[in-house]
Amino acid sequence: xxxxVQSGAEVKKPGASVKVSCKASGYTFTSTWIHWLRQAPGQxxxxxxxxxxxxxxxxxxxxxxxxxxxxxxxxxxTVYMELSRLRSEDTAVYYCARDQSHYQGSGTYYDWFDxxxxxxxxxxxx
Amino acid sequence: xxxxxxxxxSLSASVGDRVTITCRASQSISSYLNWYQHxxxxxxxxxxxxxxxxxxxxxxxxxxxxxxxxxxxTINSLQPEDFATYxxxxxxxxxxxxxxxxxxxxx
Numbered sequence: 656x657x658x659x660v661q662s663g664a665e666v667k668k669p670g671a672s673v674k675v676s677c678k679a680s681g682y683t684f685t686s687t688w689i690h691w692l693r694q695a696p697g698q699x700x701x702x703x704x705x706x707x708x709x710x711x712x713x714x715x716x717x718x719x720x721x722x723x724x725x726x727x728x729x730x731x732x733t734v735y736m737e738l739s740r741l742r743s744e745d746t747a748v749y750y751c752a753r754d755q756s757h758y759q760g761s762g763t764y765y766d767w768f769d770x771x772x773x774x775x776x777x778x779x780x781x
Numbered sequence: 782x783x784x785x786x787x788x789x790x791s792l793s794a795s796v797g798d799r800v801t802i803t804c805r806a807s808q809s810i811s812s813y814l815n816w817y818q819h820x821x822x823x824x825x826x827x828x829x830x831x832x833x834x835x836x837x838x839x840x841x842x843x844x845x846x847x848x849x850x851x852x853x854x855t856i857n858s859l860q861p862e863d864f865a866t867y868x869x870x871x872x873x874x875x876x877x878x879x880x881x882x883x884x885x886x887x888x
Contacts, residue, residue, distance in 0.1 A: 690877075700825070700868060700879040716876045750824065757830065765831035766872050767815040771824035 657681040659689075659751050659772035666778045672739040675775045677751030684732040685709050688754040690768060691725060691736045695747040705754070706734060741779045748774040783807050783871050787880035793888040800856040802883045804869035809849045813873035816845055816854045819882070820865045828867075829854065859885070 662676040677689065691703040704715040706725045713725040724737040734751060752768035759765055784807035794800050804814065812832040817825040827836045829845035832852055842857040856863055864887055869880040 699881045700870070702875075702877040702879075714875070752824075755827075757834075759831060759834075763812075763831075765813065765815075765834070767827050767830045767836075767870070768817075768825070769827045769836070771826075773824055 657753065657770055659753060659770060661749075661751060661772040661775045664776040664778070666780065667741050669742055669779055669781055671741050671779075672737055673741060673777050674735055674737040675749050675751075675777070677734045677736070677772050679732045679734065679753070682753075684729060687756075689727070689734045690752045690754060691723075691734075691749065692752060692768070693747040693749045695744065698747075703736070703749075708734075738777075741777075743779050746777065746779045748776050750774050782876055783810060783873060783878050785869055785871055785878050785880040787867075787869055787883050789883060790881065791884040791886060793886050794859050795888045796859055796861055798859045798888075800859055800863075800885060802854045802867055802869075802885075804847075804852040804854070804880050806850045806852075806871055806873075810871045810873035812848045813871055814845070814847065814852045815870045815872060816843075817868045817870065818863075818865045819868060825868065830872075856885075 658680050660678045665673050667673050685708045690705045694700050704725050706713045715723050722739050727734045750771050752771040755769040756766040786805045814832045816829040819825040828843050833845045844855045846853050866882045866884045868882050
C-alpha cells in the first residue's frame with residue numbers, strides 16, 4: 656500500500672537546523688508531488704512547500720523562503736525537509752504528504768493530500 | 782493568502798447525532814475544498830475532495846456540500862470512531878490553507 660514513513664522526533668536549540676526525512680513506498684515515486692506541512696501546538700495546519708520528484712524542483716511558501724530546503728533522493732525514494740535558523744515558534748509536528756489529484760472533467764482538476772506521513776515532532780528549546 | 786474560517790471551533794454530540802460543520806473562504810474558491818479527519822497521534826485522513834466527492838473507503842455517513850465561499854461537512858448518525866478534529870482546506874491556489882479545525886467531542 657502507499658505509505659510515507661518519516662524520521663523520528665528531534666530536539667534542537669534555537670538557531671540550529673533540522674532535517675526530516677520522508678520515505679515513500681507502494682507507488683511510482685516520480686508520479687506525484689510531495690508536500691511538507693506542519694502543525695504547531697494549538698495552531699492550524701500550515702502548508703510549507705512542495706517538490707516535484709520528476710525534476711527535483713521545489714516551491715516554498717513565502718514565509719519560509721530562505722529557511723526551508725526540500726530535496727529528494729530518487730534512488731531511495733526519500734524526500735527531505737530542512738529548516739534552518741530555528742526558533743521556538745518552529746516547535747511543531749511536521750508532516751509530509753503525497754499530492755493526489757482527480758480530473759473531474761471540463762478542465763477541472765481537484766487535488767488533496769493523501770496519504771500523510773505519521774508526523775515528526777520537532778521541539779526547539781534552549 | 783486565502784483565509785479559511787470554520788465554525789464551530791468545537792462541539793459536543795452523542796452517538797447517533799447528526800453533526801454539521803461549516804467552512805467559509807475569504808474569497809470564492811469554486812468547489813476546490815477538501816475535508817480531513819484528524820485523530821490525536823495519527824496522520825490526517827481525507828474525507829471529501831472537490832467539496833462534495835467522497836473519498837474511496839470513507840463511510841457514506843460523511844457528506845460535503847457548497848461552492849463559492851460557503852461549505853458544509855455533515856456527519857449523519859455520528860459513530861464512536863468519528864470523535865476527532867475536522868479541517869477544511871482550500872486547493873484553489875497556493876499556498877494551500879486550512880481552517881482552524883472543529884473538535885467533535887463526546888457529550
